[in-house]
Amino acid sequence: xxxxxxxxxxxxxxxxxxxxxxxxxxxxxxxxxxxxxxxxxxxxxxxxxxxxxxxxxxxxxxxxxxxxxxxxxxxxxxxxxxxxxxxxxxxxxxxxxxxxxxxxxxxxxxxxxxxxxxxxxxxxxxxxxxxxxxxxxxxxxxxxxxxxxxxxxxxxxxxxxxxxxxxxxxxxxxxxxxxxxxxxxxxxxxxxxxxxxxxxxxxxxxxx
Amino acid sequence: xxxxxxxxxxxxxxxxxxxxxxxxxxxxxxxxxxxxxxxxxxxxxxxxxxxxxxxxxxxxxxxxxxxxxxxxxxxxxxxxxxxxxxxxxxxxxxxxxxxxxxxxxxxxxxxxxxxxxxxxxxxxxxxxxxxxxxxxxxxxxxxxxxxxxxxxxxxxxxxxxxxxxxxxxxxxxxxxxxxx
Numbered sequence: 001x002x003x004x005x006x007x008x009x010x011x012x013x014x015x016x017x018x019x020x021x022x023x024x025x026x027x028x029x030x031x032x033x034x035x036x037x038x039x040x041x042x043x044x045x046x047x048x049x050x051x052x053x054x055x056x057x058x059x060x061x062x063x064x065x066x067x068x069x070x071x072x073x074x075x076x077x078x079x080x081x082x083x084x085x086x087x088x089x090x091x092x093x094x095x096x097x098x099x100x101x102x103x104x105x106x107x108x109x110x111x112x113x114x115x116x117x118x119x120x121x122x123x124x125x126x127x128x129x130x131x132x133x134x135x136x137x138x139x140x141x142x143x144x145x146x147x148x149x150x151x152x153x154x155x156x157x158x159x160x161x162x163x164x165x166x167x168x169x170x171x172x173x174x175x176x177x178x179x180x181x182x183x184x185x186x187x188x189x190x191x192x193x194x195x196x197x198x199x200x201x202x203x204x205x206x207x208x
Numbered sequence: 209x210x211x212x213x214x215x216x217x218x219x220x221x222x223x224x225x226x227x228x229x230x231x232x233x234x235x236x237x238x239x240x241x242x243x244x245x246x247x248x249x250x251x252x253x254x255x256x257x258x259x260x261x262x263x264x265x266x267x268x269x270x271x272x273x274x275x276x277x278x279x280x281x282x283x284x285x286x287x288x289x290x291x292x293x294x295x296x297x298x299x300x301x302x303x304x305x306x307x308x309x310x311x312x313x314x315x316x317x318x319x320x321x322x323x324x325x326x327x328x329x330x331x332x333x334x335x336x337x338x339x340x341x342x343x344x345x346x347x348x349x350x351x352x353x354x355x356x357x358x359x360x361x362x363x364x365x366x367x368x369x370x371x372x373x374x375x376x377x378x379x380x381x382x383x384x385x386x387x388x
Contacts, residue, residue, distance in 0.1 A: 070223060
């Protein structure tokens with residue numbers, strides 16, 4: 001009896017709210033050029049201030065988790081916010097809302113590209129664009145390095161990673177990523193032991 | 209059907225390990241595209257340009273357009289779903305838990321190693337693209353015009369907050385003049 005009532009109540013509540021969630025993310029999606037971080041202030045404005053769906057601190061948590069979980073930050077945060085507001089249906093509808101507009105746009109652009117691809121001028125334009133794509137990727141690495149390479153050990157780990165990938169072409173990237181996490185755990189452990197050892201030495205030194 | 213399943217499994221796998229989002233996923237997709245012989249590297253580079261120009265996350269954009277190129281619209285839907293599904297599952301299962309555990313020493317330690325590794329992988333991807341597009345290591349060792357464009361774009365991207373879409377458009381115009 002109680003279960004049934006709960007379910008009914010949930011369902012009643014859902015549809016309007018779900019539609020609203022869908023529309024909010026549907027609207028946010030195409031205006032957030034650059035995805036991820038560009039979305040944060042807009043999300044805060046809509047979710048926290050206008051709709052009052054979640055608190056500001058909750059949203060901070062959402063973004064923290066969205067960056068740690070694999071996948072695009074924009075998609076992750078939409079899923080998580082949707083989940084916080086309306087459970088699993090909310091998560092699904094938010095995902096649909098955030099993905100649909102950009103999906104349509106990218107397909108349209110792809111069709112457009114396919115029809116002009118062999119044009120001489122487009123070919124020339126693409127020769128100008130390809131170096132910029134390399135720069136985009138390189139600058140992403142640069143920007144990420146500012147928050148990722150926090151000390152010399154990190155710089156060394158990053159360098160080892162690049163060299164290993166360049167030398168051994170058949171390395172599996174997924175395994176490299178997993179090893180990176182494991183190496184991190186080992187390194188932190190070693191650093192801890194070193195600190196303990198030097199602290200002990202200090203204590204002994206003082207005693208002598 | 210087999211091709212769709214292959215596409216789904218591949219992008220699901222990538223979605224599962226693409227820590228750092230967006231650009232971190234490009235080298236992973238690149239490797240899969242090469243291994244499966246889905247697209248030539250120059251076409252793939254063009255697809256990334258389109259993905260970066262379009263609104264929305266570059267990871268899902270790239271997955272969508274690669275799926276589209278391989279198997280048409282159904283392929284695009286499959287790739288897009290497959291690449292986002294791991295995020296959905298992970299957040300539903302561990303999302304709330306993770307809010308508590310993100311400051312756990314073990315999680316922090318894992319990310320301490322994970323982040324530099326991701327940076328390394330992205331650097332590697334940039335080098336690989338530069339090689340396969342003939343910007344470096346081609347007939348003349350360095351293609352001067354392309355290299356100059358690359359450097360200029362790099363400086364603009366790091367020093368200003370200009371959106372990549374404008375930069376790509378501008379580069380297209382410069383390309384028409386330079387190479388046309």
